[in-house]
Amino acid sequence: MKILVNGEARELPGGTTLQGLLQSLGLRREALVAEVNRKIVEKAQDAALGLQEGDQVELIQFVGGG
Amino acid sequence: MAQTHEQLIQGDPWTINGKQFTSRLLVGTGKYATNELMVDCLEASGCQIVTVALRRIPLGQKGEKNLLDFLDLRKYTLLPNTAGCFNAEEAIRVAHLARASGLSDFIKLEVLYDEQTLLPDPIATLDATKILVQEGYTVMTYTSDDPVLAQKLEQAGAHAVMPAGSPIGSGQGVLNPNNIRIILEKVKCPVLIDAGVGTASDTAFAMELGVQAVLLNTAIAHAKDPLRMAHAMREATEAGRLAFHAGRIPKKLYAQASTPQKDF
Numbered sequence: 001m002k003i004l005v006n007g008e009a010r011e012l013p014g015g016t017t018l019q020g021l022l023q024s025l026g027l028r029r030e031a032l033v034a035e036v037n038r039k040i041v042e043k044a045q046d047a048a049l050g051l052q053e054g055d056q057v058e059l060i061q062f063v064g065g066g
Numbered sequence: 067m068a069q070t071h072e073q074l075i076q077g078d079p080w081t082i083n084g085k086q087f088t089s090r091l092l093v094g095t096g097k098y099a100t101n102e103l104m105v106d107c108l109e110a111s112g113c114q115i116v117t118v119a120l121r122r123i124p125l126g127q128k129g130e131k132n133l134l135d136f137l138d139l140r141k142y143t144l145l146p147n148t149a150g151c152f153n154a155e156e157a158i159r160v161a162h163l164a165r166a167s168g169l170s171d172f173i174k175l176e177v178l179y180d181e182q183t184l185l186p187d188p189i190a191t192l193d194a195t196k197i198l199v200q201e202g203y204t205v206m207t208y209t210s211d212d213p214v215l216a217q218k219l220e221q222a223g224a225h226a227v228m229p230a231g232s233p234i235g236s237g238q239g240v241l242n243p244n245n246i247r248i249i250l251e252k253v254k255c256p257v258l259i260d261a262g263v264g265t266a267s268d269t270a271f272a273m274e275l276g277v278q279a280v281l282l283n284t285a286i287a288h289a290k291d292p293l294r295m296a297h298a299m300r301e302a303t304e305a306g307r308l309a310f311h312a313g314r315i316p317k318k319l320y321a322q323a324s325t326p327q328k329d330f
Binding site for chain 2: 005006007008025026027031032033035038040042058059060061062063064065066
């Protein structure tokens with residue numbers, strides 16, 4: 001299935017969860033905030049959240065700013 | 067016994083939404099050559115509140131360090147900004163993301179109108195302030211130096227209003243001190259100068275006007291020697307605050323001798 005991660009198209013096996021996606025990207029969960037289809041996902045929900053074709057995932061972190 | 071410099075500074079704290087701070091300098095974390103330099107500059111500035119931004123994680127950079135790996139959160143209160151948002155909805159979304167980090171419910175609300183001036187959209191800023199206050203954020207709102215808007219923001223519940231001294235990153239200092247003076251008379255919540263500071267004297271001047279604090283980033287990060295400027299900004303903030311309380315002498319047209327003119 002195809003989903004968008006931070007605007008980039010990604011091909012994932014069906015049934016991939018948000019937790020699985022984050023692991024495959026090698027990202028540390030404590031360092032980011034996740035949104036799926038513009039809804040914020042709490043860390044505790046990652047494993048239960050199965051991604052669907054066409055989902056838009058946003059992975060956001062703190063960066064330098066004024 | 068006369069109070070020391072340190073006692074005078076420590077004895078003059080300020081609060082935002084019930085949270086107390088003794089440093090009156092807020093420093094941004096953007097534009098430093100390295101994260102290590104940023105850490106040193108924050109330390110030198112004596113700041114207790116640091117602004118941060120939220121952006122997409124670059125994919126394909128496994129295990130890379132991020133900003134939070136460099137910031138000691140026991141020492142600094144995070145003030146996430148909504149920089150780069152051009153309408154209320156975007157700014158509110160960024161505020162939600164910031165709070166979802168679990169690290170801060172402070173928000174530096176910034177809703178911009180156009181990219182050239184980076185001036186705020188006053189109507190969208192007011193709308194977003196109302197909503198975020200209702201949602202329980204500690205809202206510090208970036209605004210133009212319009213005294214009417216500052217009052218409207220306070221009425222909307224803003225915990226601090228933060229007029230720009232001059233455009234963001236422009237280094238022009240406080241261009242309209244009289245507007246800041248009027249805001250200070252009309253508004254009871256903390257007033258901060260946010261943006262426009264170019265060098266230490268700009269900070270001292272802002273503090274002498276009586277603002278609670280100054281927020282800056284570029285003036286340190288893009289100085290030729292950022293660490294030296296961070297020290298300068300700390301001293302300027304403290305000097306300006308002390309001078310504000312000390313009370314300047316009136317300006318006079320003619321000289322008044324400091325030394326007795328007779329009996330020599």
